[in-house]
Amino acid sequence: MVKSRPVILCVDDEENSLLLRKLVLQKAGYEVLTATSGKEALQLTDSRTVDLIVSDHLMPGMNGTELAQLIKAHFPRLPIVLISGINEIPVGAHVADAFLSKIEGPAALCKEIASVLTSAGACAT
Amino acid sequence: MIAHEAVGILMVDDQPGKLLSYEAILEPLGEKLLKANSGREALEHLLHNEVAVVLMDVSMPEMDGFQLADMIREHPRFQRTAIIFISAVHLTDVDRLKGYERGAVDYISVPVIPELLRAKVSVFAELYRKTQQLERLNRELERRVAERTEELRESESQFRSLANSIPQLAWMANAEAAMLWFNQRWYDYTGTTLEEVQGGGWKLLLHPEYVSRVVAGLDRCWAAGDAWEDTFPLRGQDGTYRWFLSRALPIRDASGHIVRWFGTNTDITERKQAEEALVKSERLAAMGRLAGIIAHEINNPLEAIANAFYLLRDHPSLDEEARYYSRLAEEELSRVAHITKQTLSFYRESRHAVPVSLSEILDNVIELQSRRFEMNRITLEKQFKTRGTVQGFPVELKQVFLNIIGNAVQAMPEGGRLRIALIECSDPRTRRKGVRVSVFDTGVGISREHSKKIFEPFFSTKETKGTGLGLWISKGIIQKYQGTIRFRSVRFAKGNVTCFSIFIPAAAAIESPELAGVLVA
Numbered sequence: 227m228v229k230s231r232p233v234i235l236c237v238d239d240e241e242n243s244l245l246l247r248k249l250v251l252q253k254a255g256y257e258v259l260t261a262t263s264g265k266e267a268l269q270l271t272d273s274r275t276v277d278l279i280v281s282d283h284l285m286p287g288m289n290g291t292e293l294a295q296l297i298k299a300h301f302p303r304l305p306i307v308l309i310s311g312i313n314e315i316p317v318g319a320h321v322a323d324a325f326l327s328k329i330e331g332p333a334a335l336c337k338e339i340a341s342v343l344t345s346a347g348a349c350a351t
Numbered sequence: 352m353i354a355h356e357a358v359g360i361l362m363v364d365d366q367p368g369k370l371l372s373y374e375a376i377l378e379p380l381g382e383k384l385l386k387a388n389s390g391r392e393a394l395e396h397l398l399h400n401e402v403a404v405v406l407m408d409v410s411m412p413e414m415d416g417f418q419l420a421d422m423i424r425e426h427p428r429f430q431r432t433a434i435i436f437i438s439a440v441h442l443t444d445v446d447r448l449k450g451y452e453r454g455a456v457d458y459i460s461v462p463v464i465p466e467l468l469r470a471k472v473s474v475f476a477e478l479y480r481k482t483q484q485l486e487r488l489n490r491e492l493e494r495r496v497a498e499r500t501e502e503l504r505e506s507e508s509q510f511r512s513l514a515n516s517i518p519q520l521a522w523m524a525n526a527e528a529a530m531l532w533f534n535q536r537w538y539d540y541t542g543t544t545l546e547e548v549q550g551g552g553w554k555l556l557l558h559p560e561y562v563s564r565v566v567a568g569l570d571r572c573w574a575a576g577d578a579w580e581d582t583f584p585l586r587g588q589d590g591t592y593r594w595f596l597s598r599a600l601p602i603r604d605a606s607g608h609i610v611r612w613f614g615t616n617t618d619i620t621e622r623k624q625a626e627e628a629l630v631k632s633e634r635l636a637a638m639g640r641l642a643g644i645i646a647h648e649i650n651n652p653l654e655a656i657a658n659a660f661y662l663l664r665d666h667p668s669l670d671e672e673a674r675y676y677s678r679l680a681e682e683e684l685s686r687v688a689h690i691t692k693q694t695l696s697f698y699r700e701s702r703h704a705v706p707v708s709l710s711e712i713l714d715n716v717i718e719l720q721s722r723r724f725e726m727n728r729i730t731l732e733k734q735f736k737t738r739g740t741v742q743g744f745p746v747e748l749k750q751v752f753l754n755i756i757g758n759a760v761q762a763m764p765e766g767g768r769l770r771i772a773l774i775e776c777s778d779p780r781t782r783r784k785g786v787r788v789s790v791f792d793t794g795v796g797i798s799r800e801h802s803k804k805i806f807e808p809f810f811s812t813k814e815t816k817g818t819g820l821g822l823w824i825s826k827g828i829i830q831k832y833q834g835t836i837r838f839r840s841v842r843f844a845k846g847n848v849t850c851f852s853i854f855i856p857a858a859a860a861i862e863s864p865e866l867a868g869v870l871v872a
Contacts, residue, residue, distance in 0.1 A: 243651060246658035253662060284647070311650035312643055328654035329688040332661040 232343055233274070235259045237267045237281035237293065247280070250332045251339070264288030268296060276304060278343055280335070283310035283319070294322040305346045307339060358403035358476050358483075361385045363393040363419065364437075365411045373406060376465040380473050390414030390422070397423065402432060403479030404472050409438035420456075431482075433475035435459055435468075520585075520595070520616040522553075526609045528573045537616075542588025558584040558592050569599070576601050576609055585616060593620040628823070649691050657684055707748055709739030709786055709855070710773055716752045717771070720760060728766035735773040739786040741855045747828045748855075754821040755790050755851050762794025762849065769793075778835070778854055785834070785856040796847030797840040805838070829853055 234256045238244040241262070248258045259274060261267035265288060267279065279297060283290035294306045298321050308322040311329075319325050323342045326335060360382045362373045370386045377384055385400060387393035390413060396402065405423065409416035416436050423429045435457045457471055511534075514521050520537040524530050530549050538544070541556055548556070557565055561583035572579035579599040584592035599614035660681040663669065669677065717724075717731065724731055741748075759769055770791040777784045797805060804810045806826045822836075829836045834855040841848050 240651065240655075243655045243658075246655050246662070249662050250658045309654075311654070312647040327650070329650050329657075329691060331654075331657050331685065331688060 231255065231257045232277035233257045233259060234339065235261060235267060235270055235274075235276045235279045237261045237264065237279065237285070237290070239263060239282065239285040243282070247335075250336070251280070254336045254339075256339075264290070264293035264296075267293060271297065271301065271304070278339060278346070279304065279306040280339065281306060281308055283308050283316055284312065289316070291316045291318045291322070294319070303346070305342045307335075307342055309335070355381065356480060356483075357381060357383045358479050359383045359385055359396075359400045360472060360476065361387060361393060361396050361400070361402045361405045361407075363387045363390070363405065363407035363411070363416075365389060365408065369408065372463075373468070376463070376468050377472055380469060380476065382472075382476055390419040393419060394422065397426075397429060397432075402429075404433045404435060404475040406435045406437065406468075406472065409436050433457070433479065435471055435475070437461065437463060517615075518618070520618075522614045522616075524599075524612040524614070526611070528569070528612065531611075540587050541585070556586045558586070565597075572599065573612070579614075582619070593618055594623045595619065632824075646691055653684070653688055653691065657681070657688065660684060704742040704744060706740050707743045707745050709741060709748065709752075709788060710735045710737070712745060712749050713739075713752055713756075713771060713773060713788065716749060716756050719753065720756055723760050724769070727760060727763055729760060729763055730768050732768065732770040734770065737773060737775045737786065739773045739775070739788070740857070741786055741832070742858055743832060743855070751825040751828050751853065752788065752790075754825045755853070758821065759790055759792035759794060759849070759851075762792050762796075767793035767846075776854075778856065781856075783833075783856045785854055787852060787854045789850055789852045791848060791850045793846050793848060796842060796849050797838065802838075802840065806836075829855065832856065 234251055236244060236248050236251065236258055237260070238247065239262050244260050244262065248260055251258045259270055259276065261270055263285060264281070267281065270276070271279070279293075281290040281293050288296075290308045290310070294308060295318060297304055297306055305323040306321075307324045307326060308316075308319055309326045309328050310316070311327075323346070324338050326338055330338075360377060360380075362370055362377075362384065364370050364373070365388055367388065370388070374384055374386065382403070383400075385396045385402070387396055390411065393405070393407070397405075405420075407416045407419060411419075414422075416438070420434050420436075423432060423434065433456070437459050438461065457475070459468055459471060514534040515536065517534075518536070520540055521534040522530060522537060523532040530545075530553060533545065533548065541548070543552070543556070546552075554562055554566065565581055565583055568581050569579055571577075578601070580597065582594065582596050585595050586592050595616040596619045597614065597616045599612050601609040602611040602613055604610050660677055663677045664674070664681065666674075713733075713735070717733070723729075756769070756771070763769070768791075770789075772787075772789040772791075774787050774789075775784070776787050801810075801812060806822050810823075826836050832855045834853060836851065836853050838849065838851045840850075
């Protein structure tokens with residue numbers, strides 16, 4: 227049971243967005259951790275087992291792309307999905323496993339996460 | 352003027368004593384006295400000296416005075432030389448004297464009265480001197496006139512070649528502002544003649560909206576003698592207007608009076624177009640940035656709302672009716688999301704070219720235009736033989752195809768067929784591999800007259816609807832990809848077929864977009 231529920235770390239500086247995204251992901255069957263900054267997210271990945279990170283790109287302090295680069299430096303196999311409100315593919319975002327516009331909607335987000343998790347799993351085995 | 356320049360007085364007499372007495376009489380005049388004992392000797396003197404007056408005895412052996420006078424008169428140099436005959440009074444002599452109609456001839460009878468002889472000789476000598484001076488003056492004047500004429504001819508020809516070699520149109524008006532002259536470039540551009548543009552005829556070449564302003568400005572400067580400058584369109588012989596920066600300067604004489612106005616018209620159409628294009632592209636770029644900011648501000652709450660409705664969708668606490676409302680709201684929300692995605696996604700693109708699928712771009716454009724296809728009863732035929740992946744920037748590529756397909760739709764207000772083909776191929780000229788997009792329409796077609804201009808900035812057949820920049824920008828974008836954009840418009844009995852064909856090399860080295868964030872028309 228524990229094994230069958232992947233843990234997703236959700237990062238966003240806006241609380242409403244973060245909460246609703248968490249609920250959507252929980253509804254999709256994931257266990258969800260949240261962080262409101264890149265720094266907090268990094269601390270959490272040190273203490274908790276995380277299967278995938280979903281991070282907003284545009285955040286004060288460390289942005290999502292910078293977070294993705296740091297994560298990949300420490301945990302090369304930890305998948306990370308970047309989402310953004312400005313549809314922009316930021317410079318350096320290619321280190322993330324996927325990039326998604328926020329307006330693609332919850333269904334597209336869940337689908338993307340599932341697909342990234344599947345290929346990450348395939349890589350692991 | 353020199354006060355007294357000695358002139359030659361030739362005295363002819365066979366008797367040396369008489370010569371001596373004439374010499375004594377004439378000495379006080381201070382002239383150059385020459386003596387001859389015979390006609391022959393006299394002629395000798397005449398040939399070697401400038402002689403103003405010949406004083407001669409009528410009766411001489413060998414050759415008498417009249418014979419000598421005739422001989423002297425025959426020579427062209429001496430036809431006007433004054434001759435004074437000295438003789439006893441004979442009626443026959445007076446009659447013969449009358450025969451000399453030309454030249455100064457006088458007669459002194461013997462015995463010679465010294466004062467009279469001196470007076471007569473002095474009058475003739477003075478006359479000669481004056482005549483000589485006058486001739487010298489005339490010659491000098493003639494020489495100076497010739498010199499000045501030559502200088503003028505030279506400076507005029509220099510002026511003309513200068514005036515015809517400058518890239519400007521040039522003209523001259525007199526002090527009363529009447530047009531006098533135009534350079535060749537003026538005639539070449541306007542296709543007019545001097546007669547047509549004189550007397551205010553040039554005003555007909557001004558764009559009607561500018562006539563009153565230009566005329567008022569010129570009148571003001573012409574009245575005040577100030578330099579004039581204005582910018583306005585002038586009609587060329589092909590009937591189109593081009594923009595000219597026009598200037599006129601007064602040319603003054605030594606006393607400061609205006610004698611001429613010299614004017615030029617410099618073609619600044621291209622500069623003006625470039626400036627306007629820059630302003631427009633800057634404005635469009637600013638709109639693009641604004642769109643990016645708006646998109647961000649809308650997309651964030653939009654996602655939150657979409658997530659909230661997603662959670663509500665099957666929430667057990669909702670009854671059937673509430674779920675229905677929630678479903679309606681979610682559907683409408685997806686429309687908002689769709690719109691912001693399509694229209695506000697003029698985000699700044701990444702600085703590096705990314706793989707772009709032209710089939711996806713085309714599908715995207717087709718989707719955006721689908722309502723217009725329906726409204727204009729346009730049937731669409733898609734022939735995508737490849738994904739058409741090139742290295743590039745999706746937004747500007749989308750802009751190109753929105754423009755080309757949008758134009759095709761606008762060319763078919765009465766309906767028609769639109770065929771969009773996408774193939775992999777190589778450029779016949781450079782042999783580079785790439786992707787070709789062909790857009791065929793059965794619309795109004797492109798006239799031969801328009802076909803030369805459709806890639807020019809501000810050329811539009813859409814009256815007030817078009818910016819006239821679409822194809823110009825599209826061409827600029829395609830050229831940046833080292834691609835080509837061509838078109839053909841063929842007239843058939845059943846109607847026209849127009850095809851725009853765009854070739855983009857598969858791997859072009861391109862820089863970041865210059866015209867990022869350009870809004871869809």
